[in-house]
Amino acid sequence: MNVLQRNGTLPTVWIPPGALRELRELTRTRVVLVAQRTRWKNRITATLAKWGLPPSEYSDPYGKKARQELEQRLERLPEQTRWATRQMLLQLDSLSTQIKEFEKRLEELMEVTPTMQWLATLPGVGVILSATMALEIGDIRRFLSAERLASYSGTVPRVHSSGDRTRYGRTRPDVNRYLKWAFAEAANSTAVNYRRFPERHVSQLYGRLRARKGHNKAVGAVARHLAEAAFHVLSRQQAYRDPATAGRTTEV
Numbered sequence: 001m002n003v004l005q006r007n008g009t010l011p012t013v014w015i016p017p018g019a020l021r022e023l024r025e026l027t028r029t030r031v032v033l034v035a036q037r038t039r040w041k042n043r044i045t046a047t048l049a050k051w052g053l054p055p056s057e058y059s060d061p062y063g064k065k066a067r068q069e070l071e072q073r074l075e076r077l078p079e080q081t082r083w084a085t086r087q088m089l090l091q092l093d094s095l096s097t098q099i100k101e102f103e104k105r106l107e108e109l110m111e112v113t114p115t116m117q118w119l120a121t122l123p124g125v126g127v128i129l130s131a132t133m134a135l136e137i138g139d140i141r142r143f144l145s146a147e148r149l150a151s152y153s154g155t156v157p158r159v160h161s162s163g164d165r166t167r168y169g170r171t172r173p174d175v176n177r178y179l180k181w182a183f184a185e186a187a188n189s190t191a192v193n194y195r196r197f198p199e200r201h202v203s204q205l206y207g208r209l210r211a212r213k214g215h216n217k218a219v220g221a222v223a224r225h226l227a228e229a230a231f232h233v234l235s236r237q238q239a240y241r242d243p244a245t246a247g248r249t250t251e252v
Contacts, residue, residue, distance in 0.1 A: 113134065123197075123240070124190040124193075155183055155223045199245060
């Protein structure tokens with residue numbers, strides 16, 4: 001160990017400062033609450049489908065506009081199933097209220113730093129995601145390259161090579177799952193809106209890969225692009241420059 005220390009090759013561990021760890025509790029807990037809310041939505045949707053009820057006509061079947069329709073669908077369920085589903089709906093409403101409280105507190109406590117402002121220029125990234133990314137990335141200088149940040153963020157698939165064949169598998173499990181969630185959310189947002197912004201690089205990337213490899217792999221590729229782009233905007237301390245509109249293919 002002394003030899004490694006003397007020649008400068010001793011691995012180091014970055015320890016985030018106390019203030020950053022404190023703020024992480026807000027963004028990380030919000031991620032957990034959002035995941036719980038999604039599970040309750042999926043369970044309610046599965047219950048309705050199990051009893052043959054048609055899907056909602058609304059894009060957000062659990063939004064305010066769809067609530068009356070949802071109540072009418074619940075009335076068509078058997079008594080015990082209806083009671084159990086209403087209890088799940090109460091849990092869902094409670095989680096939504098808690099999430100809004102976390103978001104309000106984040107907006108009150110989080111100073112919009114230059115780091116957040118640069119990250120917010122990435123496609124699909126808003127206040128919450130930029131705060132999550134900034135707090136989880138920390139000091140960008142601890143990453144030697146964009147590929148290192150992408151790997152740390154869980155957006156790089158495993159590569160299996162045998163002879164002249166190469167196969168890409170699942171992403172590694174030992175990654176920063178909060179950062180992975182943030183880039184995945186941003187990627188899904190760009191996927192939803194890719195037809196509205198066809199000139200953007202992420203839209204073209206998603207559309208091209210979706211046609212060849214399907215939605216999931218296309219979203220994964222967009223998430224990786226955003227992770228690598230985050231490294232460049234933070235390292236250069238400048239806003240995101242879209243490779244398509246800038247006319248450059250070597251940019252982030």
